[in-house]
Amino acid sequence: MLLLTTQALVGGSFSNALECEGALPANAHRLHRSESNSQPVSLVRVVDGDTILLNIDGVEERVRLIGIDTPESVHPDKSLNSSFGHEATDYVKNLLAQTESTLYLELDVQERDRYGRLLGYLWLDDQMLNETLLIDGYAQILTYPPNTRYVDAFIESSHLAREAGKGFWAADTSAFTGEESSNNDVTASNFSSERTYIANARTGVFHESSCKSVKQIAEHNKVSISSREEAERLGYRGCKNCNP
Ligand SMILES: [Zn+2]
Numbered sequence: 001m002l003l004l005t006t007q008a009l010v011g012g013s014f015s016n017a018l019e020c021e022g023a024l025p026a027n028a029h030r031l032h033r034s035e036s037n038s039q040p041v042s043l044v045r046v047v048d049g050d051t052i053l054l055n056i057d058g059v060e061e062r063v064r065l066i067g068i069d070t071p072e073s074v075h076p077d078k079s080l081n082s083s084f085g086h087e088a089t090d091y092v093k094n095l096l097a098q099t100e101s102t103l104y105l106e107l108d109v110q111e112r113d114r115y116g117r118l119l120g121y122l123w124l125d126d127q128m129l130n131e132t133l134l135i136d137g138y139a140q141i142l143t144y145p146p147n148t149r150y151v152d153a154f155i156e157s158s159h160l161a162r163e164a165g166k167g168f169w170a171a172d173t174s175a176f177t178g179e180e181s182s183n184n185d186v187t188a189s190n191f192s193s194e195r196t197y198i199a200n201a202r203t204g205v206f207h208e209s210s211c212k213s214v215k216q217i218a219e220h221n222k223v224s225i226s227s228r229e230e231a232e233r234l235g236y237r238g239c240k241n242c243n244p
Contacts, residue, residue: 030153031131033123038104041122043096048073049088049138052096052122054105064117065130066108067154069142069226071168084168088138092129101125108147114233119147134158137167143223144234145201155219197244199223199236206231211242 044053044060049070052063070092073085096103101124113119122129131150133139134157141158143151162169198214199206202221207214214222225231228244238244 030157031128031150033104033106033126033128038106038121038123041103041105043103046089046093046096048085049092049133051117052092054103054118054122056105056118062115062117063105063120063122064113064115065133065139066119066121066147067141067143067150068130068133068139069224070133070139088133088168091136091138092133095124095129095132099124101127108149110144110147113144121150130154131157135161135166137161137165137169140168140196141224142226143201145223152220155222197225197228197231199225199231199234204236205239206236206244207239208242208244211239211244213239213241 039056041054041056044055046052047062050065050068052065054061054063070088071082071085072080073082073089075081075085104123104125105118106121106123108119108121110119128150130139131153134141134154141151141154143154161167196209197206198209198211198217200213200217200221201223202218205213206223206225223234223236225234225236228238231238231244
């Protein structure tokens with residue numbers, strides 16, 4: 001279904017769809033690949049929902065998808081792995097196994113993370129995998145400045161997926177954070193065994209997701225962080241009110 005939709009869009013009906021925005025399907029892909037920013041790559045194998053092994057000019061590279069986070073499935077600490085993680089991995093495997101699209105990799109400002117992995121956006125022709133995972137609710141947003149090229153579109157896609165209860169956002173699984181249930185502070189998140197914190201990229205302060213200050217952070221400055229260690233590594237300091 002997803003692939004058919006995408007092909008229809010690639011087939012040229014996208015501009016028509018845009019003209020009558022009300023008719024735009026909920027899973028329409030908004031982003032488009034820029035020829036100059038991306039290079040063709042080939043798939044070696046899917047590691048997990050957000051990490052793919054690619055062949056780039058004959059070199060095998062582990063690529064972490066920018067801007068998103070899927071539940072763990074191959075973490076060395078097995079207690080962090082979940083059925084959601086496996087589901088996300090299978091989703092990506094199926095998508096890449098079925099596609100006849102050419103794969104392209106696009107990088108952002110920072111090329112590699114501290115593990116030496118390339119950081120990128122993976123395109124299936126004109127459809128970005130990072131965005132697709134958010135649209136279908138198999139990933140949540142995880143932003144590390146300076147790699148923020150598509151953060152606005154990602155936030156919107158994730159928001160729509162959440163409103164529609166797609167994928168892991170479905171009410172009966174609530175695989176992600178428990179932000180909706182504000183009185184349920186320590187949420188058993190199916191997404192990972194860790195809590196999610198929200199940082200303000202402008203002030204350098206991070207908060208519990210339930211902290212009042214989070215509501216005052218402009219969307220484009222919000223950074224979702226999965227652990228306190230991550231926050232410290234990125235140089236964020238804890239809010240004095242919510243004591244994250
Ligand atoms: Zn706070």
